[in-house]
Amino acid sequence: MVEGKKSINFLKGMLCLLPAIVLLGIFTFYPIVNTFLMSFKEGYNYLITNEKNFESWGFGNYVKLFSEGNNFPKYLINTMVIVFVSVPVSITLSLLIAVALNSIKPLQRFLQTIFFLPYVTNTIAIGMVFSVMFESHQGLMNTLITSLGGSSINWLGGNTQAVLIGEGIFTHPFFNAQWFTSMIVLLAYIVWNSLPFKVLILLSSLQSIDKQYYQAAQIDGTTKARTFMRITVPLLSPQIFYLLITSFIGAFKEYTSVVAIFGDNAQSVGQKNNMATVVWYIYQKTKEQSLSGYPQTSLAAAGAVILFIIIMIFTAINSYVSKKKVHY
Template structure:
């Protein structure tokens, strides 16, 4: 056996435990769920009649799926730009030389590593219409309090607020890493030319931060399509009043573990995958505008 072959065999043997785990817990569930999407199965019976594409047809005929798709798209459209803009603003502020900077960085990152299920009670209290903190500030400002949890008009607002709160720290930390990788020579040259702070931000910071922004754009978009926990924490199994908080992932959860229509739920999971895949391809077209520092 040659040295190159022995080295390859050794490498694959070292990778084998990881490959086995990936195969058992990632590849096999993906393939099996795709197969199940062509069957009618309630998880309780061994009988699984083959229905072909019927599950996929029913999905697009279901009005509740249209509601879930609309709510998910609205969530993505609002959540992604808001969390990116606030994350960049936070990163710029944290990048400044201020006292207790490590403490502020930790404070912003804590929501991302804190279980949302554990903080759900706090958010229910904040949005409570009787003694909630949000209505308290509205009354102090002379404004009319709102029924945040029972009014369908505020459902998406509530979900987006919690989503931004939870992910802001992570986005800010990634932006902060990108800011600290920009060479100070660019700013020193701009100072010599008499550039204003806004000109330096628009002509230096934003272009050189484009790889980080592009990475976060794809990441937060995928994360937005998977919105589920915020809804479950606030509304439980109701998905908000009049299904105003129904999203694609919540729809899949309801069909699979509420109605026990596992084949239908698997089909809806692959519809969600296809939608995310199309959005990701569209975002990849923006890669030509990404400026990588030489």
């Protein structure tokens, strides 16, 4: 520590922090406050440069988000589906993969590298590969299915001869069978994309578990399944909870993978924005101007604040539960 006169140190510290404070001030602190305020400005038009560029303060934008005719609630449901399916699936899978990887000797490093590969790739590029693989006419997946005796599936829309999964069950005009079928592709991609990081974290903490626990269990004649549930999972619980929190947050902000597979409008062929998420809505409204030339940024801000609140609630619940349940 630099010791000496407090005032000189304060100056020195501030000098060193000056670039950071200025940049964070303009591009982080100010935006947080401004976006929050913006979400309460009704009829706000940032293009007008004078004092009164909005009509009044109020909850108008939030009301608008949830009013009849606005698709935001649907996008919120889409996001929830992504969160509550992809996170449990990917965490369970990565746990199984990590345990299996930890139990083998030959090929371990090789397989480990393979499982880490998706992490260093470009989300857009591989998303485009997925859309080619799941192509509705004769993509790779449909070829595999038909050669196994099934019939082609209309994964991404656009092939009226092909089958849709969940027909008859999903009859809602928005959440229809096409929505369900396309959602499977999206979820597969999100899981594919999120496995590597989880496997890496779980494997490295598995390798640091003391072997004595397992030896003791072995002497007592405990079955493998019981060892897994009673020793491995509890000892990994801090990492599992850490992964739960980070991947919940990540899944709530899903955007790039949607755009990568379904294009900028986030839709399967013949549908309208049926794969859109909350973040997609936010970005769309940031760029978009309504027909009367009015910017929609206030709606985007309201959406972002809702996202922020949801994420906060989840983080709070998770850390509350983890304090109670996580144990070494």
